[in-house]
Amino acid sequence: MTRNIILIGFMGVGKGTIARAYARTHGVFNIDTDDIIESKENKEVKKIFDKMGEAYFRALEQETANWIESSVTNTLISCGGGFYKVNNLKSLGRVVLLDASFEWIHKRLKNAKNAKAKLAKRPLFNKEKEAKKLYNERAKLYREVADVILDVESLSIKEIVEMIAKETIKNEERVKNEI
Numbered sequence: 600m601t602r603n604i605i606l607i608g609f610m611g612v613g614k615g616t617i618a619r620a621y622a623r624t625h626g627v628f629n630i631d632t633d634d635i636i637e638s639k640e641n642k643e644v645k646k647i648f649d650k651m652g653e654a655y656f657r658a659l660e661q662e663t664a665n666w667i668e669s670s671v672t673n674t675l676i677s678c679g680g681g682f683y684k685v686n687n688l689k690s691l692g693r694v695v696l697l698d699a700s701f702e703w704i705h706k707r708l709k710n711a712k713n714a715k716a717k718l719a720k721r722p723l724f725n726k727e728k729e730a731k732k733l734y735n736e737r738a739k740l741y742r743e744v745a746d747v748i749l750d751v752e753s754l755s756i757k758e759i760v761e762m763i764a765k766e767t768i769k770n771e772e773r774v775k776n777e778i
């Protein structure tokens with residue numbers, strides 16, 4: 600992998616799960632933008648939202664994007680659901696959208712073993728109605744910034760990982776051709 604792979608998509612679509620599965624099977628490292636922010640601030644995302652507000656969190660996402668652009672290569676990066684809004688997304692790597700319907704995502708979160716914790720740590724998924732509204736607002740915007748769209752509803756984790764691996768090969772060929 601030469602350029603990074605940037606996994607974007609709505610909260611709960613499985614970006615972390617896919618990133619970990621990919622890293623395990625392909626011998627690369629994966630990082631997560633929420634984890635970087637939590638470690639920098641020494642606070643959970645939810646606490647950052649509660650104490651400092653959403654705008655402060657978005658500024659941290661932009662700082663994280665700037666650091667990735669200047670310092671990170673060869674890495675699979677899973678992003679928080681709103682990270683797609685940073686102004687240099689396309690410079691960070693090849694952008695892969697994990698796409699699914701709101702109903703599928705909601706069911707996935709509700710049926711998870713640790714469903715309560717998964718919902719509690721996501722301040723913007725607190726109320727189903729508001730989350731759905733956010734989903735509808737973003738659906739088109741995600742597609743606009745994506746280089747590749749994977750419909751995860753109809754694919755197994757293994758299949759998604761294989762498709763990302765194919766993207767990685769294309770990625771490398773593209774980089775070679777640019778040299």
Ligand code: S3P
Pocket residue numbers: 608609610611633644678679680681682720721722723
């Ligand atoms: C957000 C998604 C969250 C986290 C924050 C805001 C969003 O990440 O960054 O709560 O705006 O969609 P996940 O997509 O990992 O839940």
